[in-house]
Amino acid sequence: MDESDHYSEDDYLSDTSSTGSLSTFRPENILNEMARNIILYNPDDELFGAPNINTNRLADFNPDLTQEHPYLFQLDVVMVEPPEYPKENEIIRLRSVKASTVIFPGQKVPMNNNYGFDNFSTLHNEKLVVLLLFENERDYHLHRQDDITLPRTAVIAKITKFTADRLNRDTCKRIEFEAIQRCKVLDLEPDTYATVKVLPETREYCEELLTYFAQYYPEERLRTLLENDIVEFGFWACSNIFCVQKVKYQLLEMKTTDERIATVLELARKIKSFKCKNCGDVLSDTSKVVRMGSHEIAGQFVNPGGVVHDLITVREIRNYQFYGSAVQDFSWFPGYSWTIIQCACGTHIGWMFESRYLRPTTFYALSRPNIKNEEVENDEENKTVFL
Template sequence: MSDSDDNANNLPDGQMENGHVPMEVEPNNSAERQSGSARSHDQFDIDLPTSHRYLGKLDNVSGCAFYDDGEITTLAAIQTNTLVFPGFTLPLVLNNDLEINMLQRHTQKKNAFVLLTPTKDFKSVFAYGVIMEIFETHLRNDVLYLKARSRQRCQLVPGKEIKTLVGELYQVTVKVMLEPPITSPISNTQLNSLKLRARFKCTDYREFNKYRKYRQYHLCQYPLATWVYDKHEMCFLRDKLIQGLTSYYLIEFIPHDPVQLSFWFVQNFQLKHEERLKIMKIRTAIERLRLELRYLNMKRLICCAKCEAEIAQQNNVFPMSKDGVQSNYCNPGGYVYETVTVSKATNFTLIGPPSAQFSWFPGYSWTIMQCKMCSSHLGWQFTSANLKPDKFYGLAKNGFDVKIVTEAA
């Protein structure tokens, strides 16, 4: 959302506007609540932001876009400044007739496109992206609203031209990247006599410890201590990362599947752009988790991208969406904002009155936030008179930078 967000889309009569029911058609059970300061406060439903109901009613798209590992394919591509990892959703609003017609033509047979992101200096296109599957779309008043889900990572094929179709729409040739099977780093060196007894795909580190003596029999032939090899096991890395993340997030929000966890970490822990790009191109979950453990041990601050004034701390972030603390949202002008929700913020001023139009969080009104020091756009303050929390902040990823205060030991 930006200064242009007051130009919200006009929905047909009877539909929900901006994700919440207008006051004149509010259901009776809501009208019966007590008014004023005595009104009850309901906990906000974190399932609502992921539905992106501010886009209005969309039509389901059938079919599934899935490619084999290593498959090379040519698809339409859209470039944004956001990153979307497998399993997460991207909303889009297209206002350009030429872009709409071109995208519809390219996705008619394959309901998928490639999402491109810039390099760390924001001057060119990063060599890795994700294949997005369109699952909901609707053309209304010459504006195309759609939602796409990230399915697979991919790599631009070297030597193949990035062809500009129209505006921000391109055509690219990519090679699909799939997750390799999770195995123990010592599974191929195990003695045949121990293969029936030792287990290498333990999902829990406590279960893994039950088979420690069999590992010791095998690892005694190598020069390093057993714990050195333990640190390269998937269950060890996963449990260590989850243990560290519980300092910032409730454990029920943290996935336990190692692949999902490696992607969830990028969407929730505050990383620098170059750190996120580095994780994007790492092929295996075990390598990603090892690098993420290192990033987890670095103390970080959220600062203004222009003047470096402190805005929030890592422990201020909290989830207002079931996807986590960081999600992508789109304004009526078609600009996609990667937004981080925090409970506390500092060094900002509010611009203009609160507005409920096109609100990404149904039931909340937003007010534009600017940096108190340099007046650059930071994000939005969200407030509600009848929801909990009654106030929080959505920081735009392009408005702040992550400052590393102390490096990992």
């Protein structure tokens, strides 16, 4: 088991002096949403652990809030005007940023300046950047930008919003990127710039893949996406399929939308369970997946230490144990407290989220790097594609 699989409680507890409690930073629209579903709160009730919850008093969780990352962007947020996109096959030079997870066009990823990113504080001055991607987290930590093998597949991303430093308005502390196009990295200048070629995309319609994802996501939204932009639909499917990071990177490298959609569909037919990467115990399965984001089944979230986590949310898990107690500060899902969970073997696998006033009252966020899909890994016929 890698050292990266072990986490201490301090890695996840936030600095309450900077973030405050959940109630102090909750955006106004959360209060408005809950006001429409008024709840009679009894101050004598315990906050957690009540044996009986009256489901008639619960308000549905609003998944649109998750996409805004309110735990990170609370005050002094600057929204960025969308830039002009590069043309297919165009060669351009852009600022480069290392990303610890594989990101597809259409996905958003938040970052902060607490994790040692070089030249992070001035990134908000760029209209576009290149996100350098790695097959696994170990490579991300081992490689500097000047020892990466080229050419390499990456993504071009735009900056959607950032938070400036209150003491120095010319620097940023937090930033959100949205990947927009795949590219091939042709040249790298150490820790600064990359010369890239924008990769073209082709199209193919896939009704079966839409039907598969419709069990987790509103079908009308998927159909609209498919009819409006098949390329974007293909990237959405890649980012939401339940597979490990190495497989996701292989999907990103594929040259056509046809190939990506066909591969994602094959993965969808095979993947059934989520298992602990260390011991192999079954933790959950695809029938237990619950959507807690407005645009994605899965999602990327950053903790106070600057670590970006790639998550899948499920309503039930097994073979797990708690590590520490429930915490309200810096919750990725507004209105929920969170508790670290481990596999029975002691490996960190994610978090449990709880609320007395939102539906669902409990769900679990599994960390993708710490789970595996044995159905794919054991498929010898397709090992050249998936392994």
